[in-house]
Amino acid sequence: MSPLDTVLARLAELEQQGLRRRRRTSDSPCGSQLQVDGTHVRAFCSNDYLGLAADPRIADALKDGTDRYGVGSGASHLISGHYKVHDQLEQRLASFVSEHIPNVAALYFSTGYMANVGAIAALAALDPSVEVFSEALNHASLIDGMRLARVKVKVYGHCDVSELEGLLATSSARVKLVVTDSVFSMDGDLAPLPRILQLCEKYGAWLLVDDAHGFGTLGGQGHGALEHFALRSEHLIYVGTLGKAAGVGGAFVAADSSVIDWLVQRARAYVYSTASPPALAQALLESLDIIEGPDGKSRRARLHHLIDLLNRELRLTHWTKLQSSTAIQPILLGDNEQVVQASRQLHEAGFWVPAIRPPTVPPGTARLRITLSAAHADADVAALADTLNQVESRLYRP
Ligand SMILES: Cc1ncc(COP(=O)(O)O)c(C=O)c1O
Known part of the structure; x- marks a missing residue:
């Protein structure tokens, strides 16, 4: 054969x-x-979801971006591919969740897949004892992040907060990370985030929320699941994707600025990849104005x-x-x-x-x-x- x-x-x-x-x-x-x-x-x-993928205002912003910056970024962010418009975008993205995460900063990734893989692997590199508590219906990119990190993972049943509590209560890991989609991508239902966050605060765990399908559509201002549930906590690590409701592409992680700084050091999907074209960041700034307005x-x-x-x-x-x-x-x-x-x-x-x-x-x-x-x-x-x-x-x- x-x-x-x-x-x-x-x-x-x-x-x-x-x-x-x-x-x-x-x-x-x-x-x-x-x-x-x-x-x-x-x-x-x-x-x-918002019908923005072919919006002429965003297309014009993209053209404006290519007039200013050309087409490619030329290198990864830590070499020479990081542009002023990337900074502006990250500040604007942080403003979307600033009521929900104290001292927040944001990091823009080329895709949501990379944001999830990069963030989870970098968080797993914080400490050898890290344990991840993963919702059963999590998106493949979250699961792949855990696989890549070769981290100890405990899976809890779909929206089963009692099972999650049992797992957190018996964990002796110094760093605990609960990972969940906010809106489940193949089911459309919402994770019980307020109860999950309460548990994370009780047991000293981080809560990584993948809001790929909530960003732009949930909350009065479209700020996503954290706005929808009126959550605020320093335990939150938020992932929003920008190729769905925002109509363009890419994603971001938002968290306490020290966490973001750690991702810049250790998120390999960020460090070892050519930065996304700066013109896309220009288009995204327009999309964010529309979403919020x-x-x-x-x-x-x-x-x-x-x-x-x-x-x-x-x-x-x-x-x-x-x-x-x-x-x-x-x-x-x-x-x-x-x-x-x-x-x-x-x-x-x-x-x-x-x-x-x-x-x-x-x-x-x-x-x-x-x-x-x-x-x-x-x-x-x-x-x-x-x-x-x-x-x-x-x-x-x-
Ligand atoms: C829940 C969830 N997270 C992450 C992603 C990946 O985002 P991206 O398409 O930007 O890579 C998707 C979909 O593609 C998704 O449904």
């Missing part, structure tokens, strides 16, 4: 299990309507109106619409093949709703992941609900 035969055999296995993934290719700006592989679809698949507020209100509309219009009798008050509105089908068929039938009817299967979600919990955006029209959402009701009655097999 040649090495290539092994690859082909593994791919065939995935195909057989209904787990082989394929990319669809878009040829239009990110929005509620897309040209995909030559056909027009209504898209319910992006994380562009009246337009951002009305986009969040619109998003919540659409979430209510979808839930009112769905009439599922067999599949389960998961309880969620966020832009992520999953429908649980269970079976891998059925979810692929449902996604295909929706596509044929002009809707793009991705089929999510293991290993992204646990076996037996394959689902359609609907994501809503302020850019959708009421008619788009009503038509999606109607089509889903029809696809369910066609496909359901007891």
Whole structure:
């Protein structure tokens, strides 16, 4: 058997299990309507929750950024790739959470994946006794951070605060780190952050909150989960991503300035990677102004109106619409093949709703992941609900 035969055999296995993934290719700006592989679809698949990914004001800021700074940064931040506009962005990002974390500073990473991997590995390097307490449904980038850090990890059940307390109470680690998503990316529900933070304060643990899906959409000013729950603590380490509601790309970690300084020393995903183009930071400054301002507020209100509309219009009798008050509105089908068929039938009817299967979600919990955006029209959402009701009655097999 040649090495290539092994690859082909593994791919065939995935195909057989209904787990082989394929990319669809878009040829239009990110929005509620897309040209995909030559056909027009209504898209319910992006994380562009506020409809900012193709916003002309942000695109103009990006052009302004390229006029000022050119295209590339030229080097990593610690060599020569750190620009004044990166500093401005980090100060602006820190201001988003300054009511929630005392003495806060922020560090801008090229992606959320890198922010999570970099922050967790750097925190694990603080002390050999570090123990991480990880929520069962945490995002892959958090899990990969723990793997890379080769740190001792204890997993607690989804939103199971009592189990977390039991684990914290029996830990003798000098440095304890609780890690959780705020909005679970494949379920859309919220972690009970106030209770988790209370435990972290009681047991002297850090709390790293990955607010990838809350930043921009939660809280009156779009400051995210910390604003939503009105939390404030020096125990908080906050990760916000900027490629979802903010519509651009990158991510940041915000925490006490000494923690941020430690990340600059030890977060390898930050230190050993070329800095993201400064023009992107310029675009992000514009996006943050929109998020915090009246337009951002009305986009969040619109998003919540659409979430209510979808839930009112769905009439599922067999599949389960998961309880969620966020832009992520999953429908649980269970079976891998059925979810692929449902996604295909929706596509044929002009809707793009991705089929999510293991290993992204646990076996037996394959689902359609609907994501809503302020850019959708009421008619788009009503038509999606109607089509889903029809696809369910066609496909359901007891
Ligand atoms: C919860 C969560 N954290 C982190 C990330 C990674 O962020 P990024 O896409 O910026 O790498 C994602 C999604 O991609 C996510 O859903």
